[in-house]
């Protein structure tokens with residue numbers, strides 16, 4: 018699958034509190050409303066200015082902090098096609114796969130705000146069209162690829178009646 | 184040849200596994216809180232699951248307790264209704280914070296505990312493979328009584344030596360996180376050991392395991408030993424105890440040695456937990472609010488030391504003081520011991536057991552530019568309800584002493600070594616704190 022869109026650049030250590038602030042706790046059962054505040058404390062312009070299919074591009078340890086699955090859920094719901102980062106926090110990583118939000122681990126220093134990107138999830142190749150360069154990415158572990166390909170964890174369990182990871 | 188993580192997961196998956204293997208393990212305890220539970224319940228409903236299978240399945244109403252808004256009241260209703268129908272336990276508003284309740288009454292050595300809350304790793308101090316996961320993972324674990332893991336590699340944290348008076352396990356864990364960074368243990372297990380840990384109380388151990396996730400770790404494990412046994416026995420749970428230790432020749436990815444005697448009181452500066460520095464670099468920073476509580480440091484040991492420091496003293500005029508016992512049992516005990524009276528006299532407000540202001544849902548939200556010194560585990564931007572606020576993290580002793588001074592202050596000024604190695608709080612007006 019090839020994803021195309023513009024890069025929205027964020028720094029290191031984007032916590033789940035920055036992605037999905039605690040003060041909107043009461044909106045957690047109203048995901049479309051909650052999604053309007055996605056990444057608000059990291060970039061107040063992001064939610065209102067991004068276009069569907071854009072990418073979130075960040076530095077190290079993206080998604081650290083709480084286990085709130087609402088964080089990847091609202092990133093996906095806002096229309097982001099994938100998150101590219103140098104590294105991801107563990108719970109966020111697993112949650113994103115479970116809810117079907119693709120994550121790509123790569124050297125994001127070579128991507129700037131507004132760059133046009135093409136991400137091929139199957140080959141793991143990222144084309145930065147603005148800079149005319151290609152970047153390689155770490156491929157997902159097999160267990161996670163199986164879950165993502167089934168459309169997330171709920172679909173995976175519904176399909177197999179159990180975990181089917183190898 | 185196994186680490187604690189490898190040994191527990193091998194037993195729970197029915198075969199010998201080691202680091203980096205993918206396993207499907209039995210789940211003993213699956214838990215949700217009120218922020219992650221509603222999404223979990225909706226996933227279960229989507230799958231038409233009406234009964235839970237994990238032996239202990241629990242919903243905790245603690246983050247918004249009591250509920251400050253109708254949306255959250257409705258979430259609570261959903262969780263009450265579902266737990267009744269599905270055969271799960273409900274921990275009501277006022278019973279306490281998920282992690283404190285889990286260690287008090289549910290988690291045991293050798294268990295696999297999964298929780299829809301990142302600090303589920305707290306139960307690792309009892310020797311349980313306890314880890315935080317998202318709503319869908321916990322929902323599935325609750326529904327089918329199993330989950331999958333990649334067996335983590337382990338970083339062994341070997342702590343020896345004696346803390347100086349005024350230095351606590353909170354300072355140790357802040358120091359460690361400062362040293363290895365917020366992603367220093369990502370995907371890995373931390374295993375704490377050494378003579379300092381052997382002698383440490385269970386309550387102090389919980390602090391270490393609680394904050395393992397702040398270094399990115401999957402679990403923060405401690406062997407189950409005599410201290411664990413005494414703790415469970417005191418809670419009427421002796422039958423839940425069993426010994427558990429890593430093998431002598433266990434394979435560690437890395438061993439980090441720490442001399443406890445060298446650690447000073449630590450403070451984590453805004454807005455990341457690994458932004459820790461010795462207290463001297465924070466000394467004198469004005470604080471508008473001091474918060475003593477949470478699943479990290481809202482236990483009786485914490486309230487005791489805070490009360491000792493605050494006894495007969497008053498909070499500074501410009502510094503509010505909020506105290507939140509982590510559970511109903513802690514609350515009762517603090518009441519019995521007269522600690523609550525000490526806090527109230529010192530000018531504190533006591534709130535009901537739960538998360539209190541920790542996550543910015545309600546109670547004690549910071550104003551623009553305000554500084555809070557908190558005993559919690561996180562200080563991310565926006566954490567206490569306002570991205571314009573600043574949260575510093577420290578031990579209960581540092582917090583209590585700073586509340587009196589109105590500025591971040593070093594508790595070693597009043598905590599001295601007493602007889603038999605017991606710590607003593609210096610009451611003299613001429614104490615160094617007032618010089």
Ligand code: SF4
Pocket residue numbers: 246280281282300302477478479537538539541542559560
């Ligand atoms: S006290 Fe704070 S850190 Fe602990 S469970 Fe509650 S919100 Fe999370």
